[in-house]
Amino acid sequence: MTTPSKRAGLTRRSLLQSSAALALAATLVLAALPRPASAEGKKVIIGAFADGGLTPFKDKIIPLAKAQGFDIQFLEDEYGVTLEKWFADAQSGAGQYDLYLLDDPWVPQFGAAGVLEDLGAAGIDGGDKDWIGSMIDMGYWPPRDGPRVKGFENATPTLVTVPFVGDLQTLTYRNDVFTDGAPATWEDIIAKGKEGVAAGKIKYPVVFRGVSGNPIVTSWYPIFLSYGGQFFDDKWNVTFNNDAGKAAADFFVGAMKQNAPPGVVEFDSDQEGAAILGGDAGAIIQYSGNALKADDPTQTKVAGKLDFGVVPKKEKAIAQMGIFIAGIPKSAPNKANSVEFLKWYTSPETQAKLAEAGSIPVKRSGFAVSDPGNRLIPVALKQLDAGALPRPRTPDWAKVEELLGIQLNKALQAGSGGGAALDAAAEQVTAYLKQAGYYQ
Amino acid sequence: MSKALVRKDRLQGAGLDGALPYLLLAPSLLVVMAVLLYPLIDGLRASTKFYRYGKPLRDVGFDNYVQLWSDPQFLNSLMVTVSFVASAVILETVLGFALALFCSREIAGIRFMRTILIIPMVVTPVVVAIVFRLIYASDAGMLTAISQTFGGGSVEILGRPLRAFIGLVALDVWEWTPLMFLILLAGLQSLPVEPLEAARVDGAGGWRLFWDHTLPMMRPILAVAIVLRTIDAFGTFDQVFVLTRGGPGEATRLLSIFGYDTAFKFQQTGYAAALFVTMGLIILACAMAAVRLLKKVEAK
Numbered sequence: 163m164t165t166p167s168k169r170a171g172l173t174r175r176s177l178l179q180s181s182a183a184l185a186l187a188a189t190l191v192l193a194a195l196p197r198p199a200s201a202e203g204k205k206v207i208i209g210a211f212a213d214g215g216l217t218p219f220k221d222k223i224i225p226l227a228k229a230q231g232f233d234i235q236f237l238e239d240e241y242g243v244t245l246e247k248w249f250a251d252a253q254s255g256a257g258q259y260d261l262y263l264l265d266d267p268w269v270p271q272f273g274a275a276g277v278l279e280d281l282g283a284a285g286i287d288g289g290d291k292d293w294i295g296s297m298i299d300m301g302y303w304p305p306r307d308g309p310r311v312k313g314f315e316n317a318t319p320t321l322v323t324v325p326f327v328g329d330l331q332t333l334t335y336r337n338d339v340f341t342d343g344a345p346a347t348w349e350d351i352i353a354k355g356k357e358g359v360a361a362g363k364i365k366y367p368v369v370f371r372g373v374s375g376n377p378i379v380t381s382w383y384p385i386f387l388s389y390g391g392q393f394f395d396d397k398w399n400v401t402f403n404n405d406a407g408k409a410a411a412d413f414f415v416g417a418m419k420q421n422a423p424p425g426v427v428e429f430d431s432d433q434e435g436a437a438i439l440g441g442d443a444g445a446i447i448q449y450s451g452n453a454l455k456a457d458d459p460t461q462t463k464v465a466g467k468l469d470f471g472v473v474p475k476k477e478k479a480i481a482q483m484g485i486f487i488a489g490i491p492k493s494a495p496n497k498a499n500s501v502e503f504l505k506w507y508t509s510p511e512t513q514a515k516l517a518e519a520g521s522i523p524v525k526r527s528g529f530a531v532s533d534p535g536n537r538l539i540p541v542a543l544k545q546l547d548a549g550a551l552p553r554p555r556t557p558d559w560a561k562v563e564e565l566l567g568i569q570l571n572k573a574l575q576a577g578s579g580g581g582a583a584l585d586a587a588a589e590q591v592t593a594y595l596k597q598a599g600y601y602q
Numbered sequence: 603m604s605k606a607l608v609r610k611d612r613l614q615g616a617g618l619d620g621a622l623p624y625l626l627l628a629p630s631l632l633v634v635m636a637v638l639l640y641p642l643i644d645g646l647r648a649s650t651k652f653y654r655y656g657k658p659l660r661d662v663g664f665d666n667y668v669q670l671w672s673d674p675q676f677l678n679s680l681m682v683t684v685s686f687v688a689s690a691v692i693l694e695t696v697l698g699f700a701l702a703l704f705c706s707r708e709i710a711g712i713r714f715m716r717t718i719l720i721i722p723m724v725v726t727p728v729v730v731a732i733v734f735r736l737i738y739a740s741d742a743g744m745l746t747a748i749s750q751t752f753g754g755g756s757v758e759i760l761g762r763p764l765r766a767f768i769g770l771v772a773l774d775v776w777e778w779t780p781l782m783f784l785i786l787l788a789g790l791q792s793l794p795v796e797p798l799e800a801a802r803v804d805g806a807g808g809w810r811l812f813w814d815h816t817l818p819m820m821r822p823i824l825a826v827a828i829v830l831r832t833i834d835a836f837g838t839f840d841q842v843f844v845l846t847r848g849g850p851g852e853a854t855r856l857l858s859i860f861g862y863d864t865a866f867k868f869q870q871t872g873y874a875a876a877l878f879v880t881m882g883l884i885i886l887a888c889a890m891a892a893v894r895l896l897k898k899v900e901a902k
């Protein structure tokens with residue numbers, strides 16, 4: 163008689179034993195392999211969305227940070243996916259980032275969810291008078307001024323983010339078309355732009371973003387503000403469809419569209435940037451991303467012909483402010499390094515370097531440098547003084563912007579009906595906010 | 603035999619042998635439960651809750667499901683999705699079948715042609731969407747360039763609702779007709795030749811042969827191909843995300859895009875879960891109806 167093991171060459175038991183031995187051997191070999199040496203320095207993993215406004219930081223400030231002993235990992239994503247990606251990271255505690263460079267309207271969403279570190283408690287002084295006041299205000303949740311959403315009426319404002327790169331809308335115009343300097347009113351842009359078209363200098367007086375959602379609302383915003391519009395009252399009742407708002411919307415979908423390139427309904431920042439830098443358009447209201455390329459002959463066909471000014475006015479000349487703002491998630495693996503990095507980065511010395519590199523600083527002292535790296539910087543300060551407002555501080559801004567943007571986009575397709583679009587959007591926004599508990 | 607060996611054999615037969623099948627199945631079962639069952643149950647649970655700031659605040663029962671049917675954005679997305687799926691699947695089926703019929707003949711160069719025809723299907727959907735964006739773009743797109751060459755103006759496709767919708771369907775048809783072609787070609791090649799030859803001997807022409815013999819025999823395969831493609835088309839996301847992001851207005855906002863925005867951009871987790879459960883039920887209903895139809899066809 164033979165035993166089972168002798169009958170067959172391979173039994174289940176021997177198979178299991180061999181597999182276990184193999185797994186053990188593989189584990190030992192892997193453990194024995196030399197590991198790649200970790201980079202030296204204080205590691206900080208920064209998450210950012212791709213935007214030209216961060217180019218000076220990437221090119222000039224990160225090398226300086228490395229010289230200070232920081233090991234910076236800069237992870238970039240497309241704008242359209244960063245909000246959801248980082249919010250999921252923060253909420254799940256995955257700890258993939260040490261620092262988010264947020265778009266400022268996202269601060270309420272992250273703040274309300276309680277997923278960001280208290281930077282005041284970490285030693286960053288929000289009361290420092292050197293901060294640009296309107297910028298540091300955006301770092302607090304709940305906001306220090308203005309209406310607050312339900313559940314945060316009595317909460318103490320906490321510094322959950324700090325301004326990182328200052329950014330706001332300014333006017334970029336063709337100095338060979340607007341020969342008397344920056345156009346002062348919206349009507350000037352159209353009238354003088356038409357003369358430029360007739361003279362064959364440009365193809366279209368103006369260009370803007372028409373895509374639904376954030377792009378179209380961003381383009382409409384300075385017109386809306388300059389007409390005296392206001393989004394909400396202090397009880398979160400919708401007021402954007404008042405007479406001023408409707409007049410701004412009608413002007414936007416009517417006169418502005420008629421004087422913009424065909425297909426502007428589908429334009430986003432790439433297309434509007436190409437129109438102004440390619441020499442087709444006479445004027446644009448834009449953030450610094452494309453404006454910073456205005457003097458670079460490798461990036462524009464009209465280098466030397468583009469100048470900057472404050473946004474045109476109707477009643478006022480108010481731009482939208484939209485800064486890059488830094489927050490440290492509670493799940494950050496290198497919190498102490500991140501705080502140290504932010505302290506170094508927001509010091510007057512580094513802010514001066516940032517201005518010299520061509521970015522808009524977030525502290526007043528940064529504007530005082532004798533040789534700013536971009537001639538947009540003093541214009542940005544002028545715009546700040548003329549008027550610049552952030553978007554409403556609510557965690558539901560993304561939804562509000564979506565609803566409003568869809569209706570504005572539909573009116574833009576039609577080339578009329580801006581006022582009716584605002585009424586439709588107001589109804590939808592009110593229904594949404596009601597369901598979210600704003601009016602209880 | 604020694605006592606120790608007898609004991610070993612007994613242990614092996616009674617203990618390990620009995621448990622081994624379950625032990626071997628356990629990892630697969632655990633994986634299935636972790637990646638399929640748990641998310642499903644968690645999604646169903648989330649769909650009955652009201653979320654704010656990414657956190658569940660209270661139970662709302664079926665309120666999220668009820669609210670969906672009075673939400674104009676959901677109803678619009680449902681309408682757009684159904685129109686998209688119907689248009690795309692019908693066109694892909696007709697074209698795929700026509701190509702399969704053509705390629706089922708053994709003529710010179712047909713193997714090469716079959717290979718060429720399936721290329722679109724293997725290109726990454728995001729890449730396809732980027733390429734089509736470059737074709738459609740009104741400022742620097744290929745169609746605009748062609749139009750301008752012939753003295754025309756800018757071709758606005760992505761800025762007009764109907765054109766954008768048609769453009770999206772065209773993209774899907776370009777990419778997924780090869781799948782229908784492949785399934786239907788395999789079906790055609792597996793058909794018995796005797797009935798066709800007999801009909802030919804009886805004097806049936808090409809059209810009569812197709813209508814009375816090929817099509818009836820192909821019905822079960824057509825039904826399977828349509829069901830598979832319909833389920834897949836309902837979940838279309840990446841092409842729309844890159845090409846139009848649901849615009850202009852809401853003209854190409856499929857349920858998948860609306861659900862994605864609701865869940866991740868607006869953090870209405872409970873509402874989005876209800877939306878996706880509803881979407882799953884709609885797809886399931888479609889699939890069941892198609893299977894029932896298939897059984898009826900087979901019974902005939």
